[in-house]
Amino acid sequence: MSRWKPDARGRLEKAALELYNHQGFDATTVAEIATRAGLTERTFYRHFTDKREVLFPGDSPLADTLANATATAPVPLPPLEVIAHALTEAAPVLEERADLARQRQTVIAANPELQERELAKLAALASTLARTLRERGLETTTAALAAEIGIATFKVAFERWINDPDRHTLAQHIRETLDTARHLTAPAEHVAATDDVSFTGHEGVA
Amino acid sequence: MSRWKPDARGRLEKAALELYNHQGFDATTVAEIATRAGLTERTFYRHFTDKREVLFPGDSPLADTLANATATAPVPLPPLEVIAHALTEAAPVLEERADLARQRQTVIAANPELQERELAKLAALASTLARTLRERGLETTTAALAAEIGIATFKVAFERWINDPDRHTLAQHIRETLDTARHLTAPAEHVAATDDVSFTGHEGVA
DNA sequence: TACGGTGATGTCATTAACTGTCATCACGGC
DNA sequence: GCCGTGATGACAGTTAATGACATCACCGTA
Known part of the structure; x- marks a missing residue:
């Protein structure tokens, strides 16, 4: 033996x-x-x-998938759509381990030190994404911003997913959150017409 | 005595x-x-x-200014423009203490633990922003995403400012980064025409 | 078959980050 | 002139994190 x-x-x-x-x-x-x-x-x-690191697998399939999908997305695509593509590809990776993810998230939510570490991991992910986008030909600032917004979208969608009582798909939440992001960053002309109606964003799980 | x-x-x-x-x-x-x-x-x-906390003033004029400016922005304004307004108002707060800011940033850049703490502080800021946006009538997801995008914009602009050899204004960098954010969703037409030219985003300090 | 290198683990010692508890003692009010 | 309060000091204890050295199954090779 x-x-x-x-x-x-x-x-x-x-x-x-x-x-x-x-x-x-x-x-x-x-x-x-x-x-x-x-x-x-x-x-x-x-x-x-670290005592914290044990919760954050060094071998992160999420990170790999994201980077890959970003690198291989069709080239003539606006930055946010590249991100959209990548996030959509990455979603199933987490869905597979849904209960592990929820369990981890419960522990993390209960401790500030762990939340810090998670933010650091996400920042590293953003950094990787940005590099990949640059290699695709994006200018530095555009790449960095697109990457950050991508991670922000993921964060919001992930949180919605974890807390969703109706147990909709992560992919579903990502789609919806991306849609919100698209409307947020859309050129302002759209809104000029709405005068007395305050902007309330986009709602609901379809 | x-x-x-x-x-x-x-x-x-x-x-x-x-x-x-x-x-x-x-x-x-x-x-x-x-x-x-x-x-x-x-x-x-x-x-x-904490040993780290000593670098992050509890009384943060930046946070106050941001929250205030967000709360008092004209109501019929799209979320991203509310953010733009807030960031623009907050910029001078940092400009006043430019060298302190640079000094702090040097220290933080040299240490992962400090970077983690900084991310946590920014996340807290985003959280505050999101709450304020909700109080302005935005739906939860829209508010959260807009806040995250705002902080992302700030992060990118701040980094550009710190490393800018030409010493342009932080406000200037914020304006430009916001502009980049507004164009991230650039409809495919922009790119469709350029076939062999990759999308390079928006450049330069005007 | 014996032998030496390797890698994952154990053992021990040390530093310093943090925390709990009690003591001190100027200051300000009464 | 007495008393509570608040900011500080003194001291002891826990444990996270790291460095140095020992162990010993396993594996290839002579």
Whole structure:
């Protein structure tokens, strides 16, 4: 038999998620996680730089899919539509692991430190997206802005999805949020006509 | 004479910024900061929850200005224009403290933990903005997205400003970045004509 | 078959970020 | 002149994070 039980990293991730869920992030100790995974605290730190990092898979299929879809979108497409394409392709990746996603999100929502880390991850994603857009020929500022708006759209859509009592698809929420984004950034001429009607945006899950 | 030297908090902020600048964030100890400010480590933690928080003033004139300007913008205005109005009003607040801002940004740029905290602060700002927009009558998703887009615009404009060798105004960069945002959805026609030319967005400091 | 290198893990020690608790003592009101 | 209050100091304790060294199954190779 082999010297060590396999998939130490996976065991640590599992143990951490469970403990964070049961006792909260603050109340659980790295040593605890390690012990539950049959390992040592020191070994935990060989797999994750952080007590937080254990919730954020280094191998992120979401990031890969997004980057790929962005790179391969048809070229003569306005930036926001490239983003739309990428987000739409990426949605199923999360749908597959819906309950894991919800569980993670519950833990994260309960702790500011974890929220910070999540924001950092999303920012890194935006950064990657921006680079890809530049490689597609977009000017720096345009690329950065489009990427940020893409991530913003994702954030909003994701949150709607997680809290949606009707359990609509993430893809569905992304479509709708993108639509809102399209109208927000649309040239102002459209609105000049509406004088007494305040702008209320676009509503509802179709 | 009074028992304690005045403005303990201010002294701590100053000492911290100096030390973070000279030796880096990681290499400076809270005890060091406190000593340089003529205080105790324990007292540092009575003024700031964190070693990082000392760089992020609780009393943020930027946040106040943004929220105010958002609340008081003329009502029949499309969301993005409300944001434009708010950002434009807020710009001078930072211009006044340009070198402090640059100094802070240098420190933050050198440390991931500080970048995380900054993202958290911006996210909080977005959250406030969104609430204000909702109070103006915007639907939840529209408000959230508009707020995120506003903050994204600010981030991009701010970064351009900090790194601008020509030292143009922050307000100027905000105007241009907003313009880029307005054109992100550029209808396909714009691009359809250009067949071999990739979409390059909008350029340059006018 | 023996042997040496490798990689994942364990053990131990250390630093410093944070927190709880109690003591101090000028200041201001009464 | 006494008393509560608030900002600070003193001290002890927890634990996150890191560096240094030891262990030892496994694997290729002579």
